[in-house]
Amino acid sequence: MKANSETIKKRYDRIAPYFEVFEAIVEGLFFKKWRKKLWERVEGYHILEVGVGTGKNFAYYPGYARITAIDFSPGMLQQAAIQKERKKVVVDLELMDVQSLYFADNSFDTVIATFVFCSVPMPLKGLKELHRVCKPGGQVLLLEHVLSSKPPIAWLMKRLNPLVLRLFGANIDRNTVKNVKACPFVSVRVDEESGDMLKLIEARKW
Template sequence: MKTDSETVRKRYDRIAPYFEVLEAVIEGLFFKRWRKRLWAKVDGYHILEVGVGTGKNFAHYPGYARITAIDFSPGMLKQAQQQRERKKVVVDLELMDVQALYFADNSFDTVVASFVFCSVPMPLKGLKELHRVCKPGGQVLLLEHVLSSRPPLAWLMHRLNPLVLRLFGANIDRNTVKNVKACPFVSVRVDEQSGDMIKLIEARK
């Protein structure tokens, strides 16, 4: 089931005010510790966060860095702006689609995204944009939920994906590791603590 950016954007705009509540349980049980591990790998001064959402990563931002964060959903970005004001976070927030970034080539030391590429209609196009704006020698760090390697579970995920996509704008059957390896990175590795369906991917340009 293919979905264009405008359709996905509208879905995220719709759920933006309730997003924190909708993900509260899974965030507390699983995602929060993975976010901490993700941001521990960030280095360099100029950082780009793609898919800032409601600002769930704000607590992990390194204090020494200049951080730019983008999202393609005005509704989600509004939530992030409110979080920025409440938590006094220093970050430049921009409305932008990862499939067509406005930044110049070789702009960022590290590019970070968490649970984003399940929602990007053309993931390879978005990943190639991350490669383009990352500096030579820099890194792209992705925390993603992906298709299970277990055939029965993978079959079920494929079957459920159209419903999940229709309701939430997210795919649950993406093979993001394979997609990253299809881009011209010098190296791609998966963090050794990654599980079957949550992968922390480290790509070096």
């Protein structure tokens, strides 16, 4: 089953008020430390965060940077706006789809996304947009859950994917590393400490 942007957007709008609760356990046990590690690699002044969601990365924003954060779900963006005011975060929030960014070519020093490309209907198109808006010499940093390389687990993930997609709007069978390597980046590196189903990806543009 494939879902288009509008269908997935509605699913995220529906779960937005409860999203923090849904992911609280896995966030505390696994994702939090990897978010911190990812944001420690940010370079430059002008940063774009794609898929800001409810603002889970706000705590890791570097104080020196100018940050623009986007999401295609009005419901998620509303939650991010609430967190922005509550935590006094300096960020420009924009409603936008990663598959069709409004920004000019070569706009950002670092483009960053965490657990986003599981939900993008056309991930390769979205990744090419990240490459386009990234400045020459800049970087794209991704933290993504991906399809396991272990055949039995991969088989199960593929079987469960239609249900997960229907309920939450996310795919659990994506090969995001392969998709990033299919884009015109000069180099793509995966953190060696990344696990089988969690990947920290660093892509460079010349």
